[in-house]
Amino acid sequence: MTGRGLQAWREQNGFSQLELAQALRVSIDTIIHWEREVGSKKLPPYLQVQLNALLQKKAQPVDTPPLKKRDW
Numbered sequence: 794m795t796g797r798g799l800q801a802w803r804e805q806n807g808f809s810q811l812e813l814a815q816a817l818r819v820s821i822d823t824i825i826h827w828e829r830e831v832g833s834k835k836l837p838p839y840l841q842v843q844l845n846a847l848l849q850k851k852a853q854p855v856d857t858p859p860l861k862k863r864d865w
Contacts, residue, residue, distance in 0.1 A: 794841055796830035802844060803828075806851070816847050 794802070803813050803824075810828075814821040817840075827836055 794836055796828045796836065799824075799836065799840070800828040806848060808847075813847075817843055 803810070808816070810824045811821050814824045817824075826832055
């Protein structure tokens with residue numbers, strides 16, 4: 794995957810740069826450098842695995858308890 798590929802993946806899957814950075818536990822600057830292919834910030838080889846895991850996690854429904862009506 795290239796930096797442009799990462800940007801396309803992020804946009805396609807509805808992540809902002811900040812959300813992706815938080816999910817991957819990297820700085821937003823790292824995401825920006827990866828996407829722009831700047832400097833020595835090369836995409837790690839395990840990134841695709843992490844992205845796949847994020848999609849699976851995002852696809853799982855969140856169990857939220859129903860709101861309870863307060864007794865006034």
